[in-house]
Amino acid sequence: MKTVTLTLTNPSELFLEGQNITPDNFAGKKAAEIAALDVWEGKQKSPLGKYFSVEGDGGATAAETKIVLRGDCTRTKRIGQQMTAGEIVIEGSADMYIGGWMKGGKIHVKGNVDSFCGIGMEGGELLVDGNAGSHLGSSPRGEWRGMQGGMIRVAGSVGNDTATFINGGTIVIGGDADIHVSTHGEGGTVVVKGNAKGRVGGQMVKGDIYVYGTIENPLPGFQMVGEVEQEVDGEKARFVHHIGDLGERHPVSRGKTVYANLYTRI
Amino acid sequence: MSELLIKNGFVFDPLQGIKGDRMDIGVKDGRIVEAGALANPKTIDAAGMTVMAGGVDIHSHVVGPKVNVGRLFRPEDKLFKSPLKRCNRMEMGFSVPSTFKTGYDYARMGYVFVNEAAMPPLHSPHVHEEIRDTPIIDNAAMPVFGNNWFTLEYLKNNEIENNAAYTAWLLRATRGFGIKVVNPGGSEAWGWGLNCEHIHDPVPYFDIAPAEIVKGLIETNEYLGLPHSVHLHCNNLGNPGNYTDTLDSLRLAEGYAPKNEFGREQVMHVTHLQFHAYGGDSWKNVESRTKEIMDYVNAHDNITVDMGQVTLDETTTMTADGPFEHHLRAGNNLKWANVDVELETAAGVVPYVYSPKIKASTVQWAVGLEIALMSKDLMRTFLTTDHPNAGPFTRYPRVITWLMSRAARDATMKTFKWLDRTIESTSIDGIDRELGLYEIAQMTRAGPAKALGVSNIYGGLAPGMDADVAVYALDPESMPSDPAEIEKVFGRCAWLVKDGVVTVRDGEVVAEPAKRTVWVDVKVPENAQVQRDIYEHFLRHYSVKLDNYSLFEEHLHNPRVIEVDTTQ
Amino acid sequence: MPKKVENVGCPYCGVCCDDLVVTVSDDGKKILEVENACAIGNQIFHHATGGERIRLPRLRQPDGSYKEISYDEAVDYAAKVLHNAKKPLIYGFGSTNCEGMAAAAKVAEKAGAVLDNCASICHGSSFLAIFDNGYPSCTLGETKNRADVIVYWGANPAHAHPRHMSRYSIFPRGFFTGKGHKSRKIIVIDPRHTDTAQVADIYLQVKQGHDYELFDAFRAVVRGHEIPDVVAGIKREQILEVANILKKARFGTIFYGMGLCHSDGRNHNVDIAISLTRDLNDFTKWTIMAMRGHYNITGPGAVWSWQYGYPYCLDLTKRDIAHMNPGETSSVDLAMRDEVDAFFNVGTDAGAHFPIDAVKHLKKHPWITVDPNICMASEISDLHIPVGIVGVEVPGIVYRMDNVPIQYRKVIDPPEGVISDEELFERIHKRLCELEAEEAAKGQVKAAPEGVRAESEP
């Protein structure tokens, strides 16, 4: 694996759009070629090297390319967008769409990220040590095929609209979640280890949600059906099992109606 | 004084019976002229290429409220699916393209005239605003009549003359082109959440059935002598077993003969026939009944049809058949938009994914192609995808390829998950027929132009007609062995001359000549009864004022009016 | 002789009354009388010829005062601001005709700007819900002719849309509703007991911010499931009673307002309302409609959808492809995050409606206001360009809250020399083209950017 280190030396005036910062785009390129890749500051298109110093060459393939971002990237969007393989480490915080439409590989953000991270995700791994904004692992506007696969892990708390239209994959949140978790979900798993504010599983068809803390405003469309023991994120625990959203349509599989499951920890 | 000489191409012009002769086409001041009449023309070298008139689309949903709902509510139809800008304006969207992309893409395919298939009269100012923003191609739009309260009331009492006067009034009020009928009676029933599936189902409260609506509108149409015939979307669209309803609808035209001065020979155009030719009683046992339907069509030359070919794409369905869209959503559970329009019509919009992995889709694909391949008269069988219902119009080149090449059909069928069952339920595998360029020209320009009653202007290359000429880099004497090549050629014409202006070159738009709005102005005798009825309905039942309903002249853009005078 | 202009559309609220009769003075300059309009509608017309109108663009001077300049100078200034900014934002269009919106889009595309309308701070959440869940709706005449049950949810038409109830919903006698009010049941759901609630047969005082839960309960009940004793402050019995009325209606319409799209969860409240409407269509006929505020705020959503496929929050800065994602490309978010470097305020008052921090960020950069009148935005602008008042001085198409296009008339001439939005934007566009040509001549040709955003055409 070869490492390319980008250091933000000349911050932009406005926000930067860095959708070219992916192992896929860096692979097979020398440092100078990487520095010539496009980034956008509003309508102005410039070479990456205008803002970042670039050290190291890309690997032969995306899978053999690791990108390390240094400096304050809180105003850089779209890092790792649509990446299929390889690795990105963001030493600090970053802005929106980190790991958006990601298909494979791994992104590790040591600080916080803003909204729309991991949206439309199909595979790979997105780790955030700090907090994430809203629409984490959500589907893009209007798209009913939301998160398909992969893993998102946020150590801190997240904003609203997590995992809208989730279809597959797993999201684990170490802290609290604001309103709307897995709205319109049709699969996948979301684990909230802190508290959830409300509207958990609204309009949900299928899929699983675990909440370890409290749900401030539970939905009337979820009904308790019993207690279960389950292994979640490597540990066993007991949960109250609810099914819902009873207001929503539900498929029938082998003669049985399939509901979404909401497990609250005892 | 612009002159052009399109030299040495293989010309296919079914309107003149020209079958690939090597000829020169002259263009002067926007019209076709004898090649010898040119003084000092610029030359387009079309040697080794195919030359046809500009394409004419008889049925496509390109402008208006439901098309726009389709655009608005599907941002995902744009994301990562839109090409980069290369003309004057951005081109957004795949299945429901922006107005700009619509105009540019039709032009790139060599089309010059597109008939919007359904205009809700109340929304006509919207339709005309979108027409203004659709570059290059000439547009007409057909107001819908089949569920209109005026129409239902007049036809219930068999008042053809009154209905004709109202029709003439509405065509003028909306600057419309002809009589569109969508799920007659069914969309009115949808006002109560109901439907009329069969042609003798009564329309709630109106004491009339679809059969009478259709017959009454045929009589109205021929009474007025409009350029186009009644344009019918039959009842019970899209349901297994519906072919009997379709046959019932087709039979409604029996005994009627065309009466017009526009060279039109049919009294009924039945649209997107593919959606109406199913046997069986569920999607599990659905089968093709194209043969029964096409046997009937082949034997009755007062009927024309278009395909509504499924292209196996993710697309957006939209129709004034409100109950159908509701029914469709119940099947695929995707987002559903609905707009019921007071006194006039309804509309629904639902995204839909046709896939080679789904048997229903592959059977539909086969049925569509069978319609063309079983047709004995391609001057009466037209190429459409009911854009965007069965697929976007940008797939016409692919449809042409399937029609021209058994190998192309086989290659597509290889991708089917339920190939055996598709073959079992349809006749497609037993058909070896491959259409030629002359037949493609019939299906895509000459035939539709004739059926629309505009074949004196569009669809042919006779002197005096509009100088709309498409040149495709296709040598009929050595057709490419790879069918994909045919698709490429028809997607990006080598040249399009529109109104005498070189508009497309090597598949790229190079000019945007002024586009037109084509409409039909019918003069009828004064009719006090109808005037009173209009006044009353606007006073009591419409939510807009009569004087604000008719399109203001300033909102009609570059009109081309076709006049019909019934008072003579 | 004063002259009467009939069938005039009202350029105020989304009801778009088109039955006004306006009496104009002999010289065609003054409006004497307005018939049929409600009080606010009336005022809009009188306002046009009442006070002092601005007749020339005004440019901010170093001493802070405004100096009148010519339209040519204003157009040049505006074009240069747009041309030089990296990410200009053009926002507003609450009171512009569609022709003006189309022209503004041409400018935005040429300039590589973000283009947004007031829905962004208003019914934008409705768009988000429509993207996700559709919109089973109808025209207002359908409601008038057929509806026997009307629901106002989080909407107070008695205040915001004064003639809505009399023209379309509660009171009118339609084709199948000859008995008018008597043939209809009115349900009002709102945390506040509004004036609209006064005319309701049933009023549900939903707990502020808990509409979503109440919708969820309705949906569960409609499907025959149990619900808790109390949801969102409403007793189960009452929920059951109302659910039963909804299911038994012949034709119903849910009109919802800012109460839904401005409380917690915004778009999701609308989204689940759409789900409920859809569910009810399995039993009978139900429709839903947003109570759009301004008379033509539905317009930009229509125009920009046919031009780009997106109704609002259009990021055209990439110049080759449009991008939309409210939450990122929405005006207030852009301003709050300090993402833009020039601001065009068109026919609205961002100065009054945006959060203070957003205004502060925007104020760091050039700010241009296009508006017939003086407003808060015009007073903090660097340039104020006056235009004619649509529906009074400028005709054009507007879209009513139910997406029905209404052709508006001109009643009087604009003040001498004052141009329309459309003309202004056409002129700015022309100037932008010239600036681009000048730059290209200098050799800085902008190539189409390459990248991963766009695939080749499918």
Ligand code: SF4
């Ligand atoms: S209700 Fe609205 S549109 Fe009608 S007159 Fe009053 S302000 Fe104008």
Ligand SMILES: [Zn+2]
């Ligand atoms: Zn159609």
